[in-house]
Amino acid sequence: MKYRFGVLTILAVGMAAFVAPVSAHHSFAAEFDGSKAIRLVGKLTKVDWSNPHTYFYLDVKDDRGKVVNWACEGGGPGALSRRGLAKGDLKLGDTIVVDGYRAKDGSNLVDARRVTLPDGRSIYGGTPGDGGPGDNGQ
Amino acid sequence: MKHLIFSPLIAAAVAVPFLIFAGVEMWGQVNSSPATPGSPGVTSPNAGPSGASGGPGGRGGRGRGGPIPTGPTPRTADGHPDLSGSWRDDGNAKPHGNLGKDYPGFKLPFTAAGEAAHSYNVEHTIDPESLCLPGGLPREDIGDGGFQLVQSGPDAVFLYMYGTFRDVPIDGRKHTEDPDPTFFGEEVGTWDGDTLVIDSIAFKDQKTWSDENADPHSDQLHIIERWTRSDAGHLHLELIVDDPKFYKEPVHYQRSWVASVGGHTREQACSENNFDVAGGHLGFGPGPIRADGTRGYDNPAPLPPPPSKDNPAKTTLQ
Numbered sequence: 001m002k003y004r005f006g007v008l009t010i011l012a013v014g015m016a017a018f019v020a021p022v023s024a025h026h027s028f029a030a031e032f033d034g035s036k037a038i039r040l041v042g043k044l045t046k047v048d049w050s051n052p053h054t055y056f057y058l059d060v061k062d063d064r065g066k067v068v069n070w071a072c073e074g075g076g077p078g079a080l081s082r083r084g085l086a087k088g089d090l091k092l093g094d095t096i097v098v099d100g101y102r103a104k105d106g107s108n109l110v111d112a113r114r115v116t117l118p119d120g121r122s123i124y125g126g127t128p129g130d131g132g133p134g135d136n137g138q
Numbered sequence: 139m140k141h142l143i144f145s146p147l148i149a150a151a152v153a154v155p156f157l158i159f160a161g162v163e164m165w166g167q168v169n170s171s172p173a174t175p176g177s178p179g180v181t182s183p184n185a186g187p188s189g190a191s192g193g194p195g196g197r198g199g200r201g202r203g204g205p206i207p208t209g210p211t212p213r214t215a216d217g218h219p220d221l222s223g224s225w226r227d228d229g230n231a232k233p234h235g236n237l238g239k240d241y242p243g244f245k246l247p248f249t250a251a252g253e254a255a256h257s258y259n260v261e262h263t264i265d266p267e268s269l270c271l272p273g274g275l276p277r278e279d280i281g282d283g284g285f286q287l288v289q290s291g292p293d294a295v296f297l298y299m300y301g302t303f304r305d306v307p308i309d310g311r312k313h314t315e316d317p318d319p320t321f322f323g324e325e326v327g328t329w330d331g332d333t334l335v336i337d338s339i340a341f342k343d344q345k346t347w348s349d350e351n352a353d354p355h356s357d358q359l360h361i362i363e364r365w366t367r368s369d370a371g372h373l374h375l376e377l378i379v380d381d382p383k384f385y386k387e388p389v390h391y392q393r394s395w396v397a398s399v400g401g402h403t404r405e406q407a408c409s410e411n412n413f414d415v416a417g418g419h420l421g422f423g424p425g426p427i428r429a430d431g432t433r434g435y436d437n438p439a440p441l442p443p444p445p446s447k448d449n450p451a452k453t454t455l456q
Contacts, residue, residue: 027433028425028433028434029424030420031420034435034437035435035439037438039454041451041452041453042453051408053411062455078406103419109417114441114444129235132438133441137282
């Protein structure tokens with residue numbers, strides 16, 4: 001386990017100084033189930049640093065030890081960068097914790113509302129303006 | 139036809155995002171001062187999204203930003219107000235993204251056809267912006283996104299997210315005889331004192347939503363926008379949405395933006411990796427609408443507490 005618990009770093013991002021007004025590509029509730037909160041702990045296998053959303057993929061072991069690959073949807077690169085998450089922070093093979101919500105269609109897709117990196121940083125991963133939990137439009 | 143003579147600034151502002159079929163994202167500078175756990179978009183181990191709708195920064199955080207410029211309204215050489223700048227939401231248009239925000243219970247005055255069109259949008263259409271169609275009018279006036287406005291001579295060019303733009307002639311011309319339907323309609327602008335009035339007709343029929351909540355519009359849509367820059371830092375819109383096919387009366391809507399110093403338009407390609415649509419994951423409509431008129435769940439399940447020494451992370455599948 002590579003997480004450094006204890007004093008975790010608060011991101012050094014001056015969001016309060018200059019804010020990017022953005023509009024969500026779609027509503028959170030059109031795709032994800034607000035009643036199905038989920039935590040995934042797994043190894044990072046792929047990163048799509050892309051628009052309109054970023055995706056990162058985790059190999060996650062279920063209760064029976066079977067490894068399943070999950071897609072985790074986040075805000076676009078601009079939104080994540082503003083929050084202090086750089087593409088280089090996501091290294092293949094790292095163990096990542098994703099807290100989010102499952103897709104309504106039951107696929108192995110989650111909306112990543114919180115991403116915790118091996119260095120202990122927790123980053124808000126939601127898409128600005130999507131109306132999902134934690135959204136404040138930024 | 140002066141409108142066709144683009145200044146180099148206009149040409150660059152319009153052509154670049156268009157030619158690369160890229161989207162744009164309004165954002166400003168980022169400084170390196172430490173954020174607090176409550177800062178927008180930032181979570182600390184003890185201040186992550188709780189699952190409540192507020193979350194970090196709260197929903198009221200939309201109006202946050204850098205210092206708002208002060209001073210008189212800038213003017214162009216011909217004496218008109220200069221509306222140019224990057225504009226972000228002032229945080230006061232609530233509920234966000236809802237054309238009916240100022241109506242009791244947020245109930246729009248639908249005709250029977252309008253009610254049916256709304257139901258159809260909710261039950262049978264995928265959000266057109268997710269399909270990478272332009273937001274069009276009136277949605278671009280109502281949604282969350284800010285925009286950049288470049289006013290130059292006879293042109294007022296609005297630059298939005300996802301490569302969307304509109305170039306409005308503001309030389310006082312009249313509508314043409316039989317304009318082609320478009321997502322923003324045929325737009326003609328003129329000055330009423332210090333207010334820029336944009337009159338738009340000829341819209342595509344029902345291909346786009348009027349707002350974030352899937353409220354409809356028809357091909358009979360007629361939009362009147364009245365834009366006023368009261369000082370250096372504030373831009374106000376009075377909007378009339380007149381669509382007798384779907385609404386019993388003209389719908390009035392108003393909101394304001396504040397200047398975002400240093401903000402500019404960036405590439406954001408909608409079709410680069412549209413996994414939600416291509417993978418068939420995105421459902422119809424906007425999903426549930428909260429009691430407060432915004433889209434989303436009223437009581438989503440809370441997320442687990444952030445991991446810690448006493449609470450090591452473990453996968454929890456549902």
